Amino acid sequence: MMRTRYGTRPFILAALVLIGVFFLLPLLWLVSTPFSAEPTLAVKFSQPSLGNFLKIAANRTALIAFKNSLILSGGAMILVVVLGSLAAYSLSRANFSGKQAILSVLLLFSSVVTGVAAMVPIYTLNSRLHLIDTHIGVILIFAAGFLPTAIFILKDFMDRIPRAYEEAALVDGSSPVQLFRYVAFPLARQGLAVIAVLTFVNTWSNFLVPFVLIRSNEKIPIAVAIYQFFSEVGIPRIGVISAYSLLYTLPVLVIYFWISRRYGFGFFGGIKG
């Protein structure tokens, strides 16, 4: 019996090497090309140059798109954190029947209402509300999509805050808004930080929503700008695309690294996507 184990070992090793190579190869281009003086679609490690990054600094679309991405993700982040923490606090402290059911139904909706199928009615709604080609329109769609998950996670954090603090504050005559502002919000800041960065990363990476809802080049985020760069007719600007892609990817990597160091990868297994 032990013989079979040793017998299969070389095959398993070979399979692992092959799979490892399969996962690594497509990534190499993102490491090599941004620093190449003659960027092409090939993977070459020639003499290093920062020329491609300088080209971004001179590219107006790229700079505006960077600003737009910050507005969209920042806006969604603020909206989700503020509205999400208020709702989570309310659900955590309330005693009405069916509050668990509300959460479950919302989570169900947010997992089912997804992708292009959801974009058709969303597009129609936003066009009736004159929100097409506006940043606030995209931010609201981002927020609505992520709020159920955010409320679900934040409620967990809020549930762990002992009520004694609030009771003491109540005795001192605090209003509900003060309870939230000076007791619950600061005590839940760990959870809020996680929700904030997850919202940021998710919306920063999102392509489909701004692709459908934003029309003018002045308002597109980085994701759509990169797509425009590479689907442009003529010679694609490979140097700009590669360097820009790398800069665009870095914050995502930093945030995932930070969360996985703190909470482990299992934490956001169900959250990404």
Next chain:
Amino acid sequence: MNVLSRRATAGFLFPGLAVIAIFMVFPAVWVLYLGLTDESLTGIKSVMPSFVGLGNFGRIFQDRFFYNALKLSFIFVAASGWIGQVALGLFLAVVLHKERSWLKPVLKAAAILAWIIPEVVVAYLWIAFLDRDFGLLNTLLGLVHLGPVNWLYDHALFSIILFNTWRGTAFSMLLFTAAIETIPPSYLETAQVLGASAWRQFKDIILPMIRPVLLTDTILITLWTFNVFTPFLLTQGGPAFSTEILPVYVYRTSFQYFKLGHGAAVSTILLLINLGFAAVYLYAQRRRRA
């Protein structure tokens, strides 16, 4: 003691729920109605759409492009979702569980990178990787005197299946790794002492222990793969509709051909299928708890 009055509870809950209700729940319900109209992206029908009843659905079920997309979506989910992400993820989790060499961290890191890099970037990485003249894949094949192959043109469906496997395997791998770590080590040690082969250990101990997770993972991967739009960035559904999976079909009819009513009807079908997946998921979860 209730720390929040009923008014405060409602007031705090309202803004968040309002945004969700207006911008997520309402569209999902409204699409049922939109599918019964001839709503259009532009022109008079975008302002004053009229009611056409089940006409859109009748046209969909006669549209060969719909059946083409349905078939491609099924192949895509089965190949890149089930065989690709679920099976490969399970294989990696099981094999890497006991692996101690340098291979393990490298493989894990590469798979996780593929999973978290934004979709536009991974799409372009694969356009570069598969390029006929300069792409790394053809360069390597050239070393053993194979190719060059025009992957995104001659083997487009295979390309997006390979791409999507690469893109999403990390999730299943991480989920299964976590599940395997909950198996008491003594089970596997005892089996080893008794001389059970690796295959028997997998079949008789690991598989039964992680079965609920396997089901959860399969449903989630099915749902996600069924809705994924990223292949559009690689092939735009072409050449000749050979990679036009359902999301790309919806995109083309709604936003390129401007037939939002028709697109809404297809979207309704897709959302109902999604709801079906979610129902299976909830049913499985409930049975697990019972």
